[in-house]
Amino acid sequence: PLLTPGQKVGSSEAALLAKLNIKPFSYGLKLRSIYDNGSVYGPEILDITDDDLLAKFKEATAAVTLLSLG
Secondary structure (H helix, E strand, O other), X not given: OOOOOOOOOOHHHXXXXXXXXXXXXXXXXXXXXXXXXXXXXXXHHHOOOHHHHHHHHHHHHHHHHHHHHO
16 A cells, blocks of 8 residues: 555655645544533543543552452
8 A cells, every 4th residue: 555544644655646636635523512411511621631541540540459459
C-alpha cells in the first residue's frame, strides 16, 4: 500500500496522490451537549488529560487491591 492508517503523508506521496486526483480530507464532530441518564452536560466534560487517566487508573488499582486483601 502507498499509505497505512495513521501514517503522515510526505511530499512524494502527496505528489503521487495529486497526479491520481486524490485529495486529502478531514472530518470531525463538534459536540454541543451530551445527554446521559436525564442529565445534560457541556462538551468540556470530555476534556480528559493523560494525568486524569493515570489518576483514575491508580484509584481503580487501589480499590482492587483493597478488595483482594479485604
